[in-house]
Amino acid sequence: MIVAPSQHDAHKSGILSKFRLFTPILAGATLKERLIGCLGALIGICLTGFVCGLVMGNDPHLPLIVAPIGASAVLLFAVPASPLAQPWSIVGGNTISALVGVTVTTFVTDPALAIGLAVALAILAMSLTRSLHPPGGAAALTAVIGGAAVARAGFWFPFVPVAINSLLLVGVGILFHKLSGRQYPHRQAVAPVNTHKTADPPAAFRVGFNTDDIDAAVANLNETLDISRADLDALLRQVELQALLRQRGDLTCADIMSRDVVTVPLDATADMARTQLLDHDIRTLPVLDGEGRLAGTVGLRELAAMTPAAHLPISEAATANPSDPAIGLLPRLTDGTIHAVVVIDEARRVVGIISQTDLLATLAKSLSQTGLPAGLMSGHGQGI
Structure with a gap:
């Protein structure tokens, strides 16, 4: 429903337009x-x-x-x-x-x-x-x-x-x-690298704009911008994500997550974890502490060189809340290092897991509903 602007709003807009020279031009200048x-x-x-x-x-x-x-x-x-x-x-x-x-x-x-x-x-x-x-x-x-x-x-x-x-x-x-909780000195955005040690750019950077496009756009503006190219790249990619969230942010993590999550306890051995991963054909296992809370994750990559009786090489888990927009996980699940995001509640208890397959299936379904050709993919969602 479109609501026509009131006379008060129109009058206010007219007043502001007269003083547009006094409007701050800096983004975030609250x-x-x-x-x-x-x-x-x-x-x-x-x-x-x-x-x-x-x-x-x-x-x-x-x-x-x-x-x-x-x-x-x-x-x-x-x-x-x-x-x-x-x-x-x-x-x-x-x-x-x-x-x-x-x-x-x-x-x-x-x-x-x-x-x-x-x-x-x-x-x-x-x-x-x-x-x-x-x-x-x-x-x-x-x-x-x-x-x-x-x-x-x-x-x-x-x-x-x-x-x-x-x-x-x-x-x-x-x-x-x-x-005051601000970051200073400013840490410039780190240029993404291919974690597989090949010459290809990371998967998320093979489509859309690249650094050459940014340089060309800045050159066309013919101005010196008060922002580094790396920060500008990060900003533009965040804009892309926000636009995607606005368009397709109605689906939450709870809507697409796998709920029957395979886990291992903190005191499990490397051999026990490896068996779970191979039996269920998955790549990521949430590790739970003695009270059933998430302590981290372990994957096949970390277990590859471990002896059977060794303690688990636990990594910090990528997490999300059930109410978070599912599309918001896109940057993390396409960075080449994270295969699954663990969904936890306020007590850090595991309630679900979202893998790259889960998110890809969601995007494919979303595209098919808009009339664009896309195949619907399926499969077990835990870290495939």
């Missing part, structure tokens, strides 16, 4: 995230200034904290995932740029030429050292027009206070983000 960023900047700048005061003794001839650190704090606490906000970018970018600025001041006497050269050469130096950081331009400029205090410090200025300021701010940032 009010909560911005408030966390404000708190981080408050703590980071105050602590940096306080510690620098203790270290440098509040020297009236030396700035306690340089202005570019304020811009660094914006990046560090408001967009911590940005490549421009990483530790080396902040410390290296500010320090190297300040060093460039001092060097330019030493050899160029014309102020107008000096300020231009300082910023331009700072960009070049940061690019060559992979430490591009926008506040670095301000650090270079400060080294040129900072006045008597900066001139008196000379080549010490890039290190005291610029490098000290930057190091302290990064240290506070790492601690703050850890306490």
